[in-house]
Amino acid sequence: MPQNPGSTRILPGPTLAEQVAEQILNKILAAGMSPGEPLPSARELGEEFGVSRTVVREAVSSLVARGVIETRSGVGLRVGNVSSELVSDALSLFLRIHGGLDYQQVHEVRHLLELQVVRLACERASDEDLEEIRRTHEQMTAAVASPETAAKLDVNFHRQLAVATHNPLYVVVLDSLHGVLIEARRGAVLSPSRARHAAEFHQRILDAVLRRDCDAAEQAMERHLDDVAAHWATMQKGRQGAAELSRASD
Known part of the structure; x- marks a missing residue:
């Protein structure tokens, strides 16, 4: 699978999706992204981290559960508004x-x-x-x-x-x-x-x-x-x- 130059490739392991979730979170924080800002698609994230879309979907699901990411049909992934x-x-x-x-x-x-x-x-x-x-x-x-x-x-x-x-x-x-x-x-x-x-x-x-x-x-x-x-x-x-x-x- 192709990978973006200079990207961080996640090594396969038993907690691969968790590692990807942490990398996505770090990406949001490092870029100073605000709630509602669009994120790359699951395909693009998979290419960036060198993992399958299945792993990306699992990682995204965990971040959605934590309120870090929001998903809407036809809109794609966006930074969530983490609620108290x-x-x-x-x-x-x-x-x-x-x-x-x-x-x-x-x-x-x-x-x-x-x-x-x-x-x-x-x-x-x-x-x-x-x-x-x-x-x-x-x-x-x-x-x-x-x-x-x-x-x-x-x-x-x-x-x-x-x-x-x-x-x-x-x-x-x-x-x-x-x-x-x-x-x-x-x-x-x-x-x-x-x-x-x-x-x-x-x-x-x-x-x-x-x-x-x-x-x-x-x-x-x-x-x-x-x-x-x-x-x-x-x-x-x-x-x-x-x-x-x-x-x-x-």
Whole structure:
């Protein structure tokens, strides 16, 4: 099979498709390609790397699954727009495989992440950012009678703080926890009273951010996260006690 001058030929091996996938990824990164930009066809990639189209198709399929490449009929291969949803899905799968949700571990990560997020939001938020945070809080407060809706708006409140840092990595990391946080709120027994309780903590955080009082915002966030963790621990102990009583009565 012909090969382009100066191209990198992949030696056959048990992970040939994986090697080709890595070479395609390196090609995208080295060229600084953006989402939506066209890539060479499977035939051209096969010629470049000296492999069959079957190997290229397998490599491309793995990159499509990761969101690196998009394929459309009649359009060909294009650079994909990697979504934080892929990270979230991977994290949810990890938790299911490794025995479910340990909220204490999630709390440790949130504590580290969100205290920094709220401080940076205080420092960097634009007027538009502050308005969006305020609007999200208002929506949550109005939705406390619907705990499921309030839980989603609760997560979105924290996301809007991450957006206000103007560092997209904070948004990606927080988005990766989105499914876990929704699951945690369901596990903590959603109720209008609990939703109102969370909204009160959010009000304190919001007030401090609007004042650009970074220390107060960080303290309010820490109290909020500790309150959530304590509530979750109480619910877990209650479930464990109920399970033990059930086993004893069998």
